Amino acid sequence: MITQGDPNTQIQARSLNPPHKTAKTRWCVITGGPGAGKSTVIAELERRGYIVVHEVAREYIQQNRSQGGSLDQILSDQLSFQRQLVNILVKIEDALDHDIIVFLDRALPDAIGYFRNANLDPQELYPLFFVHRYYKVFCLEMLALTSCTKDEFRQEDIKKALELERQILYGYQDIGYTVILVPPMSLDERVDYILQNSVFCQDV
Template identity: 35%
Template sequence: MTNWYVITGGPSSGKTTTVNMLSELGYATTIEHARHYIDLQRVTGRTVSEMRANQVEFQRGVLEMQLEEEAELDPQDMVFLDRALPDSLAYYRFLGLEPDPRLLQALHEVSYRKIFILDLLPLAPDYARTEDIPAQKRIHELLTEVYSSLPVPVEAVPVLPLQERTEFILNHLK
């Protein structure tokens, strides 16, 4: 088993804000790969709508980044992940796409210490987020289903002010 903790939840649940707070407190963290993929593609001149028009390519690009990152992390290091491989399966299901075989294989090998699923905050659209409220809720449900199917403890994190939410996670690591 790794010493990795996954911070996840539907769009606009405060994942990245929470992970950034953990980083500021000195904990090792990762980035959210969907947003990073979008940012890298935007540098080349592609728009978000162009990227989202080919969801298979988009999901594969994000998956590739996630696979690479998790392969490079030391299993002994305590790390908070801003999303993880199982998030990809939830998104493939949400989009009605056949999951990439590499994802399915990797899901048999994943090992996380604990999963923290953040309760949803009000949807806050931005340049990278295209979901509406029904999509936000459905993605959150799918993430909960996917992670609950794994042999890993799952903890729901209630809506709290940022510092209290971060303390909640730190107080529930075991």
């Protein structure tokens, strides 16, 4: 893994011969702003027996913290940090079977919102978004206006969290996805709502 803050970090080419047609998948994206409850929903989906991909940024930060890096060091170069997360996600998604039902805690297009939120141009990312086609994209709405509590991995206050939610939502819409909004509800109600709107999942 490339160390944080590397100025030479670049987006890795997905393929020298990209496909002429976007591959349809059975993957469902769970996205939303910080504090929306994604990790809790993903954990419940996993408990119910579904295959999940946990949030890359959280695991990346944990790994680098365990190796002695401070949060400030990890986040100091936002362009390098965001590119590294994109490269990791590319590898993860390219290794997934298109025909397997998977729930992803954020996916590649989330990077559009994060790039824009950091005043970075996401244009270099766009060729990556048309290799795979996600089956459904769910955006969890904020649970409450006071629900975004800062911690080691979540540094946004409520105002910034809502703006990031908007940027992420627009990012998916910008590349042709209809995003299903999941309103604030109990955990079981949210997960049931997601499954009811994921037709493939009723076979599991």
